[in-house]
Amino acid sequence: MAVTNLQQIELPITGMTCAGCVRTVERALKKTEGIGEASVNLATERASVQFDPSEVDVNQMIQRVQDAGYGVAIGSIELPITGMTCASCVRNVERAIQKQPGILSVNVNLATEKATVSYVPGAVRRGDLVKAVEAASYGVLDLSNAEVPEDAERAARQAEIDRQRRMVVIGALFTVPLFLLSMARDLYMASFAGSDMSAHILNGAMAGPNPALNWLLWSGWPFVFGLLATPVQVIVGRQYIVGAYKAARNGSANMDTLIAMGSLAAYLYSIVVLVGITLGFSASVGGHVYFETAAVILTLITLGKLLEARAKGRTSEAIKKLMGLAPKTATLLRNGQEIEVPVDDLMIGDTLLVRPGERIPVDGMVIEGRSSVDESMLTGESLPVNKETGSEVIGATVNKQGRLIVEAQKVGAQTALAQIVRLVEQAQGSKAPIQRIADTVSGVFVPVVLGLAALTFLGWLLIGQVGFVPAMVHMVAVLVIACPCALGLATPTAIMVGTGRGAEMGILFKNSEALENAKGIQVVALDKTGTITRGEPAVTDVIPLNGFEVAELLMLTAVAERGSEHPLGQAVVKAAQERGITLTQPQSFEAESGRGIRAVVDGKTVLVGSPRFIREQSHELETTIGQVETLQAQARTVVLTVVDGTLAGLIGIADTVKAGSREAIAALRSLGLEVVMVTGDNERTAQAIAREVGIERVLAEVLPEQKVEAVKQLQSEGKRTAMVGDGINDAPALAQADVGIAIGTGTDIAMEASDVTLVSGDLRGVARAVTLSRATMRTIYQNLFWAFVYNIILIPVAMAGALVPMLAAAAMAFSSIFVVSNSLRLRGYKVENEPEKSKSQLSVKPVTA
Numbered sequence: 136m137a138v139t140n141l142q143q144i145e146l147p148i149t150g151m152t153c154a155g156c157v158r159t160v161e162r163a164l165k166k167t168e169g170i171g172e173a174s175v176n177l178a179t180e181r182a183s184v185q186f187d188p189s190e191v192d193v194n195q196m197i198q199r200v201q202d203a204g205y206g207v208a209i210g211s212i213e214l215p216i217t218g219m220t221c222a223s224c225v226r227n228v229e230r231a232i233q234k235q236p237g238i239l240s241v242n243v244n245l246a247t248e249k250a251t252v253s254y255v256p257g258a259v260r261r262g263d264l265v266k267a268v269e270a271a272s273y274g275v276l277d278l279s280n281a282e283v284p285e286d287a288e289r290a291a292r293q294a295e296i297d298r299q300r301r302m303v304v305i306g307a308l309f310t311v312p313l314f315l316l317s318m319a320r321d322l323y324m325a326s327f328a329g330s331d332m333s334a335h336i337l338n339g340a341m342a343g344p345n346p347a348l349n350w351l352l353w354s355g356w357p358f359v360f361g362l363l364a365t366p367v368q369v370i371v372g373r374q375y376i377v378g379a380y381k382a383a384r385n386g387s388a389n390m391d392t393l394i395a396m397g398s399l400a401a402y403l404y405s406i407v408v409l410v411g412i413t414l415g416f417s418a419s420v421g422g423h424v425y426f427e428t429a430a431v432i433l434t435l436i437t438l439g440k441l442l443e444a445r446a447k448g449r450t451s452e453a454i455k456k457l458m459g460l461a462p463k464t465a466t467l468l469r470n471g472q473e474i475e476v477p478v479d480d481l482m483i484g485d486t487l488l489v490r491p492g493e494r495i496p497v498d499g500m501v502i503e504g505r506s507s508v509d510e511s512m513l514t515g516e517s518l519p520v521n522k523e524t525g526s527e528v529i530g531a532t533v534n535k536q537g538r539l540i541v542e543a544q545k546v547g548a549q550t551a552l553a554q555i556v557r558l559v560e561q562a563q564g565s566k567a568p569i570q571r572i573a574d575t576v577s578g579v580f581v582p583v584v585l586g587l588a589a590l591t592f593l594g595w596l597l598i599g600q601v602g603f604v605p606a607m608v609h610m611v612a613v614l615v616i617a618c619p620c621a622l623g624l625a626t627p628t629a630i631m632v633g634t635g636r637g638a639e640m641g642i643l644f645k646n647s648e649a650l651e652n653a654k655g656i657q658v659v660a661l662d663k664t665g666t667i668t669r670g671e672p673a674v675t676d677v678i679p680l681n682g683f684e685v686a687e688l689l690m691l692t693a694v695a696e697r698g699s700e701h702p703l704g705q706a707v708v709k710a711a712q713e714r715g716i717t718l719t720q721p722q723s724f725e726a727e728s729g730r731g732i733r734a735v736v737d738g739k740t741v742l743v744g745s746p747r748f749i750r751e752q753s754h755e756l757e758t759t760i761g762q763v764e765t766l767q768a769q770a771r772t773v774v775l776t777v778v779d780g781t782l783a784g785l786i787g788i789a790d791t792v793k794a795g796s797r798e799a800i801a802a803l804r805s806l807g808l809e810v811v812m813v814t815g816d817n818e819r820t821a822q823a824i825a826r827e828v829g830i831e832r833v834l835a836e837v838l839p840e841q842k843v844e845a846v847k848q849l850q851s852e853g854k855r856t857a858m859v860g861d862g863i864n865d866a867p868a869l870a871q872a873d874v875g876i877a878i879g880t881g882t883d884i885a886m887e888a889s890d891v892t893l894v895s896g897d898l899r900g901v902a903r904a905v906t907l908s909r910a911t912m913r914t915i916y917q918n919l920f921w922a923f924v925y926n927i928i929l930i931p932v933a934m935a936g937a938l939v940p941m942l943a944a945a946a947m948a949f950s951s952i953f954v955v956s957n958s959l960r961l962r963g964y965k966v967e968n969e970p971e972k973s974k975s976q977l978s979v980k981p982v983t984a
Contacts, residue, residue: 136230141171144237145257146182149206163203167191171834193255194239196640209239215262216248217274220378222623223389223581231271235259246627272381287744299441306371306434313363317427320351339879340617346525357424361409366428368402371433388581390619394436397614400607402429432615439948446955457556457638460531465496485543489534497530498545506537511892558643562634567647568917570626591934612933616943617926618950625918628958633911641894642904649890652874653908655855659803660846662703662860663814666878667828668790672702674710676766676787690716692776695734695741706788742777749775770823772816795899802902813837813845842868859901871893878899910964918954927949
């Protein structure tokens with residue numbers, strides 16, 4: 136196949152181990168339509184590909200490599216964008232970046248004013264992206280010299296707010312007297328426009344029915360109005376004119392286009408009138424000026440932008456507070472000395488002193504001391520957690536009472552707080568599926584409005600025959616009333632506030648799609664161990680058989696289980712150690728996931744596992760089935776031990792129900808959700824736990840690899856399913872579910888494994904997450920409804936001539952402010968069964984949403 140217009144790109148390939156891998160990748164790429172040549176180097180692990188961009192793109196190449204069983208390293212960068220004002224700007228920036236080589240995806244968020252770019256490393260540099268954005272007439276903050284990037288971004292946002300405030304002050308300084316004088320003059324003249332006196336006025340006589348107001352009839356006022364309006368048009372209006380010019384240069388149109396055209400139409404027409412008055416042809420162009428219309432439009436719209444910018448800053452308040460929780464310094468213990476050092480200088484293994492009342496600098500483990508720690512600012516749980524030697528502590532939490540010596544285990548970007556901040560920022564920067572509606576409409580909104588404005592002008596001029604000036608006024612009203620900003624802000628502002636509110640409650644949404652999907656779930660599948668129960672089972676019964684003693688049974692079983700990480704095995708080991716039994720190491724060990732283990736202990740072959748596993752190993756259990764069933768009826772998990780082919784005994788293990796599990800399940804059911812327990816336990820044991828917590832449906836004896844099938848089974852019933860698990864062992868099932876919810880514990884949160892993470896490990900957080908999702912989506916629906924209905928109703932009203940431009944400008948400014956303010960109501964949203972916040976937690980005032 137002949138391929139023309141070839142481009143070349145280097146793809147970093149992962150997962151290759153030999154020359155066979157090289158051939159596989161090359162073959163997969165060469166079979167792709169549009170690729171002329173592909174050469175893979177095993178040493179550099181890169182594929183050099185020549186391709187025709189009109190037939191194939193980089194994403195398709197990556198998919199072919201992945202389909203062949205390999206991976207492609209993908210980079211990601213976040214650019215803080217300046218100069219964006221509406222959804223059209225978002226598309227312009229996305230388009231400019233997308234044109235660069237090696238770009239996989241671009242997501243520009245108007246609310247956060249950030250562009251998240253996925254790219255092929257080596258194919259494009261940050262400088263290339265910056266140049267592309269600047270070529271599109273926008274800016275990118277340079278954070279290279281900033282010590283704290285978020286401080287630089289905050290300063291830039293504040294600078295924009297300050298600039299808009301100056302514009303409003305300047306605008307108001309000239310617009311207020313202009314508006315008052317102009318309206319007073321118009322009203323005074325209208326009061327006797329139909330009398331004989333009006334003829335004298337038109338002939339230049341300076342007289343009226345009220346001598347005290349005759350100064351308003353001075354013929355030089357239109358020139359004064361022009362002098363007052365010009366600074367507003369030049370200084371305040373410049374940002375809109377420049378924005379409109381840049382958009383036109385890039386072949387597009389945005390909100391600035393509408394504002395610039397509307398204000399310039401009124402201003403330039405008034406200039407023509409002044410020229411007509413000066414040169415003596417005012418009769419042909421009219422004698423009334425509309426300087427106040429142009430000035431009021433610009434001032435009101437800029438006031439709206441100022442209020443909108445301030446409100447948008449508050450949408451990210453939760454994440455800013457989270458970032459502010461981290462202490463700046465720590466007390467390092469070195470050679471017996473206490474040294475105060477910056478937290479950024481800490482390394483893993485450092486020994487730190489944390490005094491009462493201080494924040495713990497980084498994630499670590501207590502190696503000396505005892506205290507209670509307030510973790511409410513991260514987990515949402517108000518009660519302090521007791522800590523002692525061996526306890527994990529989370530950075531940024533508050534040591535309440537005792538003196539603690541902590542060994543640093545996670546520092547910098549690896550701490551729980553840093554991960555939470557990163558996850559919340561990631562969620563806030565992502566686009567929810569529902570936003571596609573607004574994006575689609577925004578793509579054609581401004582051109583459609585321009586067309587409607589032109590239609591309005593021509594309709595009133597040719598069909599209505601009202602004359603040029605009234606037709607122009609109606610056209611200006613149409614241009615100014617249209618508000619694409621509200622459409623662009625409707626979804627992202629609500630997502631920002633909702634995810635930030637979730638972070639305050641210890642609920643982390645991986646992206647906005649997860650937040651949206653949580654609203655629609657119909658069934659919640661709960662893993663039992665570690666989710667409903669504590670996940671810390673304890674041995675309750677030891678029943679030796681066939682001549683074995685209790686100590687001997689425990690010793691053989693515990694030694695065999697020493698190689699296992701299963702909670703049941705660890706419970707047996709702990710029980711043996713508590714009884715003072717000496718444990719050696721097994722001579723060999725082999726585990727079968729979720730079934731049992733096979734080990735050699737002191738030369739004896741030991742099998743330990745569930746009754747099902749023991750049967751599969753061809754051992755009969757008829758004589759012990761009664762004892763097994765009795766234990767299972769008491770919600771015990773039964774483990775059997777076989778030594779050299781002889782059944783040595785039964786061990787009963789129980790896992791206690793977590794505090795709050797019953798309330799959590801009741802809360803889920805009150806939300807109209809079906810609750811299903813998925814467990815590897817036998818049916819009898821599972822039903823006993825289910826009855827205790829109020830669950831009616833149980834899927835029992837489900838092996839780890841079968842949990843995916845269990846989720847599929849629920850989905851096949853036509854139900855949108857959420858799976859709740861520990862985020863690690865249940866990762867495949869979490870991925871299969873419509874919404875995967877991971878229960879976090881301490882610093883090991885496993886956030887990447889799920890759509891939603893509950894930092895505190897409290898199952899009641901599932902109901903809170905669903906409730907918060909519903910509230911957020913309700914806010915988005917309200918915002919979109921307002922944005923659409925506002926434009927659908929008021930644009931025709933303006934076209935009908937029932938709206939003056941100044942009122943249109945006020946309505947347009949209010950539209951964006953309403954959307955942002957409505958989203959901000961989520962900051963104070965309080966869900967049922969949410970724990971009370973402690974004093975150190977983020978404070979929010981309750982607001983009904």
